Amino acid sequence: MNVDIGNALATVASPGISRERLERLDAQVADAHERIEAGMEHAEHGYEALNLPENVDPADIRQAVGPVTDADALITVGIGGSALGAATITDALADESDTEAIYLDNVDPDWVTGHLERIDLENAAINVVSRSGTTAETLANFLVVREAFEDAGVDWTERTIVTTGESGPLRDLSDRHDLPSLKVPDGVPGRFSALSAVGLVAAEVCGHDIDTLLEGAAAERKTLTGSLFDCPAYAYGATSYALDQRGAAINAMMPYAESLETSAEWFAQLWAESLGKDDLGQTPARALGVTDQHSQLQLYRAGPRDKLVTFVVPQEQSDRAIPDTEVDDLAYLGDSTLGELLAAEFEATEASLAAAGRPNVRIELERVDEYELGGFLYGMEAACVLAGELYGVNTFEQPAVEWAKKATRGLLGGGDFEEADAVAEKTELRIER
Amino acid sequence: MNVDIGNALATVASPGISRERLERLDAQVADAHERIEAGMEHAEHGYEALNLPENVDPADIRQAVGPVTDADALITVGIGGSALGAATITDALADESDTEAIYLDNVDPDWVTGHLERIDLENAAINVVSRSGTTAETLANFLVVREAFEDAGVDWTERTIVTTGESGPLRDLSDRHDLPSLKVPDGVPGRFSALSAVGLVAAEVCGHDIDTLLEGAAAERKTLTGSLFDCPAYAYGATSYALDQRGAAINAMMPYAESLETSAEWFAQLWAESLGKDDLGQTPARALGVTDQHSQLQLYRAGPRDKLVTFVVPQEQSDRAIPDTEVDDLAYLGDSTLGELLAAEFEATEASLAAAGRPNVRIELERVDEYELGGFLYGMEAACVLAGELYGVNTFEQPAVEWAKKATRGLLGGGDFEEADAVAEKTELRIER
Structure with a gap:
């Protein structure tokens, strides 16, 4: 540029x-x-993202996505940095692709259902992305998508690629079902991961040239x-x-x-x-x-x-x-x-x-x-x-989002969190029609 | 609310x-x-928008759109306030509609062509909206869409609804081809016109209940x-x-x-x-x-x-x-x-x-x-x-956009405008890869 x-x-x-x-x-x-x-030289957290062009091996990505490159639609289940990099690439180059790229980056029930009913699941593939493997929205949507495939009589284990960290629930699930999987590289925060497997799996499935992206x-x-x-x-x-x-x-x-x-x-x-x-x-x-x-x-x-x-x-x-x-x-x-x-x-x-x-x-x-x-x-x-x-800020952290994550989990019965209690104490000043 | x-x-x-x-x-x-x-009582410019619920007659809109209510796709050609109100309604209620609502609110050539190639024009309708009837983007796109219909052997004059002001190029064009037309109400700026024909034509064609919207x-x-x-x-x-x-x-x-x-x-x-x-x-x-x-x-x-x-x-x-x-x-x-x-x-x-x-x-x-x-x-x-x-501002004007409109017109050879000359005098400080 x-x-x-x-x-x-x-x-x-x-x-x-x-x-x-x-x-x-x-x-x-x-x-x-x-x-x-x-920071780049010592592969420090965050700075490591700037080393991706030389560290990422496109062959790993090509191998993992091999089984689903014929997909008519790719459903990426991810949110924030697990979706936006991939979406930037596949939306920008959509004219060049025969594969529709869909991003389930919200948990709106109507909208999720609308996508699942519209797509021919037999010819679709799933790309689930979460570094921690615990992201509530992503895991909830993945469970929903998986069930939709089962209900349609399609073996989702044959059509799913997982990109996640070294360990965590999504890694466990991937191992259990022997899914092709890729690793979110160490030291690369989600929003800096477009040029890793996080962004490149969708690009590859949609037929774009990931070598040239990296070049x-x-x-x-x-x-x-x-x-x-x-x-x-x-x-x-x-x-x-x-x-x-x-x-x-x-x-x-x-x-x-x-x-x-x-x-x-x-x-x-x-x-x-x-x-x-x-x-x-x-x-x-x-x-x-x-x-x-x-x-x-x-x-x-x-x-x-x-x-x-x-x-x-x-x-x-x-x-x-x-x-x-x-x-x-x-x-x-x-x-x-x-x-x-x-x-x-x-x-x-x-x-x-x-x-x-x-x-x-x-x-x-x-x-x-x-x-x-x-x-x-x-x-x-x-x-x-x-x-x-x-x-002079810590570019690679996002501590302020933790509060709402804990509150959400608490509200859904996923544990005791004082943040969830605070939700009930809302100050109201309502003006009604 | x-x-x-x-x-x-x-x-x-x-x-x-x-x-x-x-x-x-x-x-x-x-x-x-x-x-x-x-302001409402005296139907002053702008304030008049708040009188729309009682002034708009849904029957006028139903009559104008009658010929195209069977459309599978409605191409609205408009920009800014001529598109966003309608898009808000039809996007919000898209689940309830069998008609795809498309908004050509940009002049990106690839994107316009992509839409026109994708749609079955024989079963599509055109909804062209511009108060002044001179909006460059809207008129350019309308000319392109019209030609695409002609090239596909579809009589666009049978499938076009016009919403514009009392006079202007689009009104002339509408009169010449005897198109069903509606008027942008006097005193209602584009961005306040969602509840007039500007927003309701698309809603009606897509099968939504415009009486209830007004209620x-x-x-x-x-x-x-x-x-x-x-x-x-x-x-x-x-x-x-x-x-x-x-x-x-x-x-x-x-x-x-x-x-x-x-x-x-x-x-x-x-x-x-x-x-x-x-x-x-x-x-x-x-x-x-x-x-x-x-x-x-x-x-x-x-x-x-x-x-x-x-x-x-x-x-x-x-x-x-x-x-x-x-x-x-x-x-x-x-x-x-x-x-x-x-x-x-x-x-x-x-x-x-x-x-x-x-x-x-x-x-x-x-x-x-x-x-x-x-x-x-x-x-x-x-x-x-x-x-x-x-x-304490003048809510209903947008004087600052005129400069760029004149410059654009000048750059395209549509007249002499000093604004167009200013474009050439840009201060550059380029950093190249």
Whole structure:
């Protein structure tokens, strides 16, 4: 990926970063880079994620998924980091695949049932992903899916791939039924695991080239040098951090391609869970070009000066001509294509924010393919790790979600937890219709 | 809808609202309500939207859509307020419909082509919506869709419904081909038009009960009295405003039902475009329960104290048992249902925010049906109008989007616009891979 931070400079935007501040920031980046390199070298928790391009063996993944590569539909049962990386890849490349990728990342009963009734289970496969093997939503859904296969007379043990940690309930279950299984690599938190089996199993089953995904990531890894001026990932991470320091508490991620919509969800998890702690962290907002020009642009341009808008823009797309029309006022459209309209809308939106002094950054991908996606996933992860160093937070933990997990378990009778008791003490002030 | 603002009180959260401040706020609400009632009475621009439940005649809509009620797929061509209201309704009720509702609200060439190639155009209908009749994305897509029908040998003039203003290119085109057409009501901005033909054509074609949608809205309209303590909509609008004043610059909308995911997009437009001006306005963030507990909850609970989390929770849902398992550590799940898990997760998440002193509001719907949806759409619109009064902004305009529209048109050769020239002057600071 390439990054253009020109519209984040203080000469353009407020908040903005002066050239002088960029130089000082670069010294911080150099220090942070040393810590990152050391963490990678010693395979420290979290930093290890940045070693995935060289550590992951695509042959292991190909072997595990071998029995189900003929599936018409792949049901991935996972949530958060166990689903979003895979979904980013398979949604971005869905046009190239004959396999429908479904993500059961919620426990809404109607919605789960709707999927299971719609799919031809005989030709479907299951991809269940949970590092701990105890994630309530994932295990509940897996039990439901398993039963649906049994009810349909399909042997789920022949059509299930498990990706989990070294031990835990899901590992036990996998061993008991002798399922093909893969390991979530040690030291790689879920939201940084897209380039491991966690993200690549679905990619492989859907027929995408996982070698090229890893090659794209490896090319991005090579840019991780000590300067933001030489490394697109660091340029993005450092710019976001510096803008947040100056008031851009919100990071609106706005890809200009429908196929990249899921990537904004993936980014939202990466950014929120990694940096949102100690009362710090930018809040990600998801948008989509051009759609959200007619929804969010008014606010982005004229609301509070509290946001950075991040554009993700493929440089090459296929195209489609806009037919001529008999209506004079629309004649200009007839000389154009949808692709030209999309490109013009992007440039106009970017410029309209700059003209209003609102900071924005452009991330360019050559096109939406395996190589560029691998680079994007790796690059944004590296940007996030760098930002975590600059914030001084523990990028790789998510302690604040434990409270609700315990409360949920307690409420369902899975043990005594004081958190569950607190639920009953809710302060009410109800206004009823 | 019912609203519970207990977790927004200063005794629970920071930022939070004291009981005393609520009383003073209520006096402001009373004043604002007088202005709103006067605006409604005089059918003033924008306020007129709150009169829709009594002004819309469902018979007009039924008559216009008569020829296409047998469609297997309805392609709505519209963007922003011309799509999101309809999409909220048809996505929420999709389980009840045999008609697939498709929204062409983007000009991504691959994506548009993908839809057109997938659908059986012979059994599809077109619903084109643009108040001005000049919206570039909508008109471009309509020209493309029209041509696709022609190429497939289907007479699009027999299968198209137009909703637009009194005059303009789309009205001309509709007249020329004698298409069934409906009018965007005067004084009703796009983002407030869900309960007019703009939202109800798609609902009707998809077989939903538009009378009941309007009845639900009318019931909510009856609650618009001068006090936030008697009116769920005002309670929500006033609470959001008061929390923003105290630092909650972000409003994270988090429905606990997959079917309501689109409603968070609709809300995001309503809130952003109406209130995001004069450097004011809360920034909407879209989330989804339970999925985003594994993505955004860490940030919401432990990040900056700059957000309100709004839950939207149906009280009744259908259910599905979680099968028993042989794994001890998961036994507690086997005694539950997906619905119980979903409910427990919601309560746990709500309580976990309260326990961390983070303000949140609960919006309850009885269930997801026409009546409750009508009430929700109306209620949130009224909440937004109230908030606009409290902010003192012009709720019903969106001047900041004009710049990019002119620039786009200029870039495509649709006239001379200085905005288009500004695009070429972009400040670059590129970091390349």
